[in-house]
Amino acid sequence: MRNTGNLRMRIAGHVGLLALVLMSIALATERVIYMDSAVQLFEMIQRGSFTIYDHRLPMVVTQTLPLLAIKLGMSLHTVVVAYAMSAPLLAYTAFLIIVYLLKDTHAGLLLLLPLLCMRHTFFHGISETFSLMVYAALLAALLRHSPKHHRSAILHICGTVLCTAACVFIHPVGMFFVVYLIGYHITIRGMHPRVPLMAGAATLAIAATANLLIPSGHNADYAITLSSIRHGITHIGQLEITQSFFSHLPSLYIYPVALYCLSAIWHIRQRQWWRLAYCVAFNICFVLMTVIVYQREGSAIGIERSWLPIVFFSGVPVACEILPKLRRPAQCAAAVLCTAATLASLCMTAGLASHYRQRIEQMEKIAEAGRAIGQRKLVADAETSDKIFEINSWATAFETMIVSSLHGPQHTVTLFVEENSIDADNPDYQETHAFLGAPWWRLWYYDVLRPEYFSLPEQPYQRLTFNGVTPVIGSLHPSSEEDSAPNPPMRPTP
Numbered sequence: 001m002r003n004t005g006n007l008r009m010r011i012a013g014h015v016g017l018l019a020l021v022l023m024s025i026a027l028a029t030e031r032v033i034y035m036d037s038a039v040q041l042f043e044m045i046q047r048g049s050f051t052i053y054d055h056r057l058p059m060v061v062t063q064t065l066p067l068l069a070i071k072l073g074m075s076l077h078t079v080v081v082a083y084a085m086s087a088p089l090l091a092y093t094a095f096l097i098i099v100y101l102l103k104d105t106h107a108g109l110l111l112l113l114p115l116l117c118m119r120h121t122f123f124h125g126i127s128e129t130f131s132l133m134v135y136a137a138l139l140a141a142l143l144r145h146s147p148k149h150h151r152s153a154i155l156h157i158c159g160t161v162l163c164t165a166a167c168v169f170i171h172p173v174g175m176f177f178v179v180y181l182i183g184y185h186i187t188i189r190g191m192h193p194r195v196p197l198m199a200g201a202a203t204l205a206i207a208a209t210a211n212l213l214i215p216s217g218h219n220a221d222y223a224i225t226l227s228s229i230r231h232g233i234t235h236i237g238q239l240e241i242t243q244s245f246f247s248h249l250p251s252l253y254i255y256p257v258a259l260y261c262l263s264a265i266w267h268i269r270q271r272q273w274w275r276l277a278y279c280v281a282f283n284i285c286f287v288l289m290t291v292i293v294y295q296r297e298g299s300a301i302g303i304e305r306s307w308l309p310i311v312f313f314s315g316v317p318v319a320c321e322i323l324p325k326l327r328r329p330a331q332c333a334a335a336v337l338c339t340a341a342t343l344a345s346l347c348m349t350a351g352l353a354s355h356y357r358q359r360i361e362q363m364e365k366i367a368e369a370g371r372a373i374g375q376r377k378l379v380a381d382a383e384t385s386d387k388i389f390e391i392n393s394w395a396t397a398f399e400t401m402i403v404s405s406l407h408g409p410q411h412t413v414t415l416f417v418e419e420n421s422i423d424a425d426n427p428d429y430q431e432t433h434a435f436l437g438a439p440w441w442r443l444w445y446y447d448v449l450r451p452e453y454f455s456l457p458e459q460p461y462q463r464l465t466f467n468g469v470t471p472v473i474g475s476l477h478p479s480s481e482e483d484s485a486p487n488p489p490m491r492p493t494p
Contacts, residue, residue: 006105008335009323013095013105016112016342021088023122023346028077028084029403030123030356034391035301037125038399039438041083045070046448055214058166062086062131076453077406084125091134098141106323107141112342113315116255117308120300122349123356128171129305133312135170136177139163140316143185143196153195160196161203168207173309175211176289178204180282180313187275188321224292232292239295244303251348253307255341256314263317275317283313355390360403362388366464367404367413369471376413376457377435378473380464381424385417388466392417397437401454409455415464429461429476436461 024031032041043051044067050060066083074082091111098108114133121127142160147153167174182201236242245253260283267276286309294306323334366388370376385392393399397416404413418424419439428436434443435456446456465472 008332009105012335012339013108015339017092017095019346024084024088027353028081030353031084032080032125033399033402034123035393035395039395042398045453056170058170094134094138102141102145104141106319109319110137113311115342116345117311119349121304124301129308132170132174135163135166140181157199160200164200164203165207175208187278229292232295240298241294241303256311259314259318266322359389363400363403366471370413375462375473377461378415378464379461381418394438405454412454412456432458
């Protein structure tokens with residue numbers, strides 16, 4: 001009776017994750033050529049090695065495929081596609097391991113949870129939160145699994161240790177995932193001395209200590225202070241992150257709310273008071289911590305990533321406890337609803353691609369304007385950038401280099417966006433053998449460029465402005481009307 005329900009659950013997992021892989025291929029440039037993803041891809045190409053920031057070592061897993069493409073000398077477009085599909089392939093591989101090796105179909109459905117609340121995050125290809133939820137799903141399945149043979153028991157413990165370490169090191173919020181899964185496992189099985197559970201707890205303690213002791217500039221930006229705690233709690237309703245949550249409640253976060261209600265009703269009906277109390281207390285603590293840590297977060301991607309974990313915490317009881325106990329008709333209905341919700345969410349995510357495609361099309365238009373007059377190093381002020389791009393980014397210089405170089409290294413153009421008006425007299429603009437990257441990074445000299453991917457001429461920067469929708473490239477400091485006149489007419493953008 002249960003086999004039919006499990007089969008349909010597996011089909012739901014296959015459909016959702018394969019759809020994510022295919023969508024990542026179809027929207028590869030939109031997914032990768034934006035902010036961190038673009039910079040890390042650029043650095044991987046230049047270094048020919050992994051690019052790891054803030055000691056987030058598990059990132060090597062999703063960087064392996066694009067790095068292999070780079071080592072094999074494949075085209076830049078192939079490298080971009082390889083990077084775009086790396087994280088979805090990781091999720092699908094984890095699904096196959098959970099469902100067919102660990103024989104836990106319902107734990108495999110945990111991998112569909114991030115798809116329900118993923119919109120702009122899809123276009124942040126290196127998103128550590130998505131990879132974190134993949135490792136957390138694997139850890140949940142391992143904690144539920146009981147190996148029967150000595151050899152498989154050793155592999156099981158090793159897998160538990162690796163998944164726990166991956167959760168903690170991929171992102172600091174991973175510690176919450178591990179604590180939640182261990183605590184929830186204890187509420188189900190009690191404090192019996194099981195080796196995998198103890199291995200996970202020991203790994204958590206060691207990895208969390210190491211992660212806290214190793215200095216990290218990015219993590220330090222989100223350090224908690226007494227003033228941030230006081231301000232977050234006393235102004236919780238006024239913070240942008242909480243207002244964003246409620247504004248997206250009907251269209252996005254209704255999923256975790258519904259799952260929370262479903263699991264609460266189940267626990268009450270089953271009189272599982274300790275489990276209910278644990279889930280409520282943990283999630284309240286997590287929400288408060290999120291508000292306190294990310295209260296200054298204002299970007300769509302940042303806010304979305306901050307709240308993405310709640311769909312996982314709300315879904316664990318439903319996927320691992322409620323679904324397995326449903327009868328066959330109810331399981332079949334749940335599988336259909338799961339598939340429909342996943343595909344609907346992916347469709348809504350794909351609908352946002354136009355915003356990121358507009359950014360890429362504008363870069364191509366600017367690059368063509370520069371190439372038309374032989375000027376491939378451009379600089380624009382923040383006001384100009386705000387006018388031409390629907391969505392801004394601190395990594396525009398790297399993004400324009402990758403977008404323009406998709407047509408070949410001889411087409412490379414870079415656009416540096418000034419952070420403020422003080423940069424207008426930057427002497428680096430006159431450097432002919434270097435280019436500027438992010439505002440807080442200084443010059444990148446030409447000798448780091450791999451000629452098979454990128455190439456820039458020996459020339460200083462020129463100022464980019466816009467005459468309506470037409471790019472205008474002129475002197476950095478126009479002294480006459482002639483200097484600031486528009487370029488000659490250009491070929492239309494294809």
